[in-house]
Amino acid sequence: MRTRSILLVLTLAASTAQAGVLDNCYPRLGAECVALDSGPLIASTEEFLARRGPLAATPQGGAALLMHALIRRNQDPVEGSRMLVLALHPDNLVSSSAETGYEGYGPSRSTGYLIDQIDKMPQCMDTYAPPGDSLVFRFRDQTKHVGTIESGRYTVFLCTPAASICRAVSMRRSPRGFWKVYNLSSIATGCALPPANAKPDL
Numbered sequence: 001m002r003t004r005s006i007l008l009v010l011t012l013a014a015s016t017a018q019a020g021v022l023d024n025c026y027p028r029l030g031a032e033c034v035a036l037d038s039g040p041l042i043a044s045t046e047e048f049l050a051r052r053g054p055l056a057a058t059p060q061g062g063a064a065l066l067m068h069a070l071i072r073r074n075q076d077p078v079e080g081s082r083m084l085v086l087a088l089h090p091d092n093l094v095s096s097s098a099e100t101g102y103e104g105y106g107p108s109r110s111t112g113y114l115i116d117q118i119d120k121m122p123q124c125m126d127t128y129a130p131p132g133d134s135l136v137f138r139f140r141d142q143t144k145h146v147g148t149i150e151s152g153r154y155t156v157f158l159c160t161p162a163a164s165i166c167r168a169v170s171m172r173r174s175p176r177g178f179w180k181v182y183n184l185s186s187i188a189t190g191c192a193l194p195p196a197n198a199k200p201d202l
Contacts, residue, residue, distance in 0.1 A: 033138040033159055033166075038064040040134055041071060045102060048083045052178065059154040059171040062087070062179030064137050066169065067158070070118065070125045070187070071135070081106075084115070089172045089180040114185050124191035127162040140166040154179070162191045 038055060042048050048065070055061035066087045073080025081100035085093065088107060096106030107115060118125070129135040140157035147153040152173035157166035167190075170183035 032141045034060070034141055035136050035138050036060050036064055037134050037136045038068065038129075042068040042083065043072065043076075044079055045082045045086060048086055052086070056178035056180070059149075059156050059179045060137075060139050062171050062181065063139075063156045063158055063169045064135070066181045066184060066187075067125065067128050067137060068135065071129070074122045074125060087181050089182045090174055091172070092182065111184075114183075118184070118188045121188040121191050124160070124162055124188045127160045127191070128158060138166075153182075158187070160191065164190060164192075 038061070039051065042051060042065075048068070052065065055065055066084070069080055069083035069087045071080075072083055078100055082102040085100075085102040085105055085107065088111065092108050092111040093105045094108045095104060097104070098106050100106065106112075129137055138159040140159055142157055146155045154171050156169050156171060158169055159166040167186040168183075169181060169187065171179045172182040174180050
């Protein structure tokens with residue numbers, strides 16, 4: 001029943017997203033997950049804004065938008081950084097005239113530090129969604145110690161096979177009603193990538 005309720009919220013709130021239940025997140029994690037199909041990689045701020053409504057209606061969808069921005073940032077640092085500004089909660093933004101800002105705003109100093117840490121593990125971002133035409137993110141099915149939708153504060157747990165546990169992302173509902181990222185400190189933490197010269201396990 002718990003999983004069904006989460007799926008119902010995801011499906012109703014994100015008309016462009018497809019949600020489903022997996023037996024486990026990844027074999028090494030061994031936890032039950034909900035999968036969210038967030039559509040093709042968002043390429044621009046204009047596309048981000050056009051697709052934000054249905055996705056950002058849930059904490060999971062808001063976290064998916066964060067990942068779109070981080071993955072896009074690896075391809076186009078300027079456009080991806082502008083998308084990242086849109087994914088962050090207003091409390092994490094300050095006035096900025098930088099090229100990577102959006103509408104005169106950019107990440108706060110503390111959030112910028114966390115982004116710098118993520119930049120040290122750029123390959124980690126691609127492990128959160130399997131390669132394909134659509135980005136499918138997996139969230140651990142958890143309802144305890146995550147906050148409540150009603151309070152506007154909720155923590156989701158994004159899963160990647162590159163980490164030993166699913167990573168917490170703190171979300172908050174913005175004044176306009178969008179779920180945005182409040183804390184992304186664990187996104188690249190504990191991301192164990194294989195060495196570049198590793199032999200393929202065929």
